[in-house]
Amino acid sequence: MAETPILIWGAGAIGGTLGAYWARAGMPVVLVDQVADHVEACRSRGLHISGPIEDFTQVVPALTPDQVTGRFDIIVLAVKAQATEAALQQLSPHLSANGYVLSAQNGLNELTIADAVGKERTMGCFVNFGADWHGPGEILFGNRAAVVVGEIDGSVRDRTKAMHERLMVFEPAAVLTDNIWGYLWGKLAYGAMLFATALNNDSMAENLADPRRTVVFEQLGREVMAVAKARGVVPVGFNGFDPELFAPGASEAGARASIAALAEFNRHTAKTHSGIWRDLAVRKRRTEIDPQIGVIARLGAEVGVDTPAIAKLVELIHAIEDGSKPMAMTTFQELIDTCRST
Numbered sequence: 594m595a596e597t598p599i600l601i602w603g604a605g606a607i608g609g610t611l612g613a614y615w616a617r618a619g620m621p622v623v624l625v626d627q628v629a630d631h632v633e634a635c636r637s638r639g640l641h642i643s644g645p646i647e648d649f650t651q652v653v654p655a656l657t658p659d660q661v662t663g664r665f666d667i668i669v670l671a672v673k674a675q676a677t678e679a680a681l682q683q684l685s686p687h688l689s690a691n692g693y694v695l696s697a698q699n700g701l702n703e704l705t706i707a708d709a710v711g712k713e714r715t716m717g718c719f720v721n722f723g724a725d726w727h728g729p730g731e732i733l734f735g736n737r738a739a740v741v742v743g744e745i746d747g748s749v750r751d752r753t754k755a756m757h758e759r760l761m762v763f764e765p766a767a768v769l770t771d772n773i774w775g776y777l778w779g780k781l782a783y784g785a786m787l788f789a790t791a792l793n794n795d796s797m798a799e800n801l802a803d804p805r806r807t808v809v810f811e812q813l814g815r816e817v818m819a820v821a822k823a824r825g826v827v828p829v830g831f832n833g834f835d836p837e838l839f840a841p842g843a844s845e846a847g848a849r850a851s852i853a854a855l856a857e858f859n860r861h862t863a864k865t866h867s868g869i870w871r872d873l874a875v876r877k878r879r880t881e882i883d884p885q886i887g888v889i890a891r892l893g894a895e896v897g898v899d900t901p902a903i904a905k906l907v908e909l910i911h912a913i914e915d916g917s918k919p920m921a922m923t924t925f926q927e928l929i930d931t932c933r934s935t
């Protein structure tokens with residue numbers, strides 16, 4: 594039986610970049626996005642990938658969700674985490690009985706996906722490369738970084754190996770893992786730090802490199818790693834983030850060395866600010882704070898781990914979203930004060 598095309602549901606920065614690379618390699622792929630003029634640009638004049646890695650334009654078949662018909666074996670989900678549930682409702686009727694959804698997102702979306710389509714039809718993925726959607730048919734691919742795939746039950750199957758091969762078309766160093774949750778929790782810790790960098794307008798590298806702000810990144814990393822450990826997760830490192838250095842009892846010097854490595858990593862990207870900063874400052878919309886970071890406080894409470902810095906971070910991001918606090922050092926300072934007092 595002929596393979597169905599891969600559907601990429603959410604064709605913004607992450608989904609669009611993956612789709613352009615796969616389509617250029619001759620792989621059958623269809624982008625699905627709710628932004629109609631982006632869909633039109635991708636399928637007519639082409640999707641332009643720009644930036645320091647490569648510059649090319651690729652025409653990619655694309656549809657809006659209401660135009661999708663039939664069933665597909667592989668659906669890559671790449672919407673923001675707060676859009677996951679709505680997207681799952683739309684895509685579920687189009688997933689074949691033996692197919693699966695792969696989450697190319699930040700957060701623990703695999704839990705939501707498994708609830709909606711079943712554990713067997715869910716595959717885990719971790720992406721750390723940097724990209725920005727700049728407008729219809731325009732994506733900046735800012736830097737290469739870790740791309741990892743693994744089954745949520747830790748098994749390695751033929752379908753996992755096949756997806757790994759596909760991901761290597763995009764990222765030759767893509768990893769096949771039996772511990773996808775370890776990577777996803779590692780990214781939650783790094784992700785919490787990225788949310789903190791969005792409290793002001795400095796770049797990710799500038800924030801991470803400032804010794805006055807290190808206390809914040811260290812505390813956030815430690816809180817997330819404490820929750821992960823209490824829940825039996827063995828986190829895995831990537832691109833400068835070393836979970837061991839944030840483990841309970843690990844030295845301050847170690848954590849600071851990892852934060853310095855993250856600053857250095859982020860000095861070499863054309864995507865200077867996080868997706869969170871972009872949501873707040875450029876797109877003027879709400880962020881993934883609740884499904885991505887708020888969830889850590891809830892999961893921590895379940896296992897008796899306090900997360901005061903995480904709680905303050907969630908409060909400050911909401912205040913920026915609501916317009917009651919500015920994106921400024923004064924707002925970041927409130928998080929420094931919380932971290933110093935714990």
Ligand SMILES: NC(=O)C1=CN([C@@H]2O[C@H](COP(=O)(O)OP(=O)(O)OC[C@H]3O[C@@H](n4cnc5c(N)ncnc54)[C@H](OP(=O)(O)O)[C@@H]3O)[C@@H](O)[C@H]2O)C=CC1
Pocket residue numbers: 602603604605606607608625626627628658671672673674676679680683697698699700720721722723724725726864868881
């Ligand atoms: N950008 C990056 O560098 C990185 C992002 N990530 C993660 O990847 C995920 C995707 O982020 P990113 O690509 O940046 O986000 P984008 O906003 O660039 O892309 C998401 C796209 O999905 C669309 N969309 C939303 N809901 C639906 C729906 N129900 N059906 C179809 N399309 C929909 C959005 O439309 P609309 O704009 O109207 O909402 C948007 O065009 C996030 O979890 C993010 O944290 C991870 C690593 C790096």
Ligand SMILES: CC(C)(CO)C(=O)C(=O)O
Pocket residue numbers: 699721722723724738787864866867868869
């Ligand atoms: C910064 C990045 C690309 C991770 O490296 C990210 O995940 C984001 O923009 O939210």
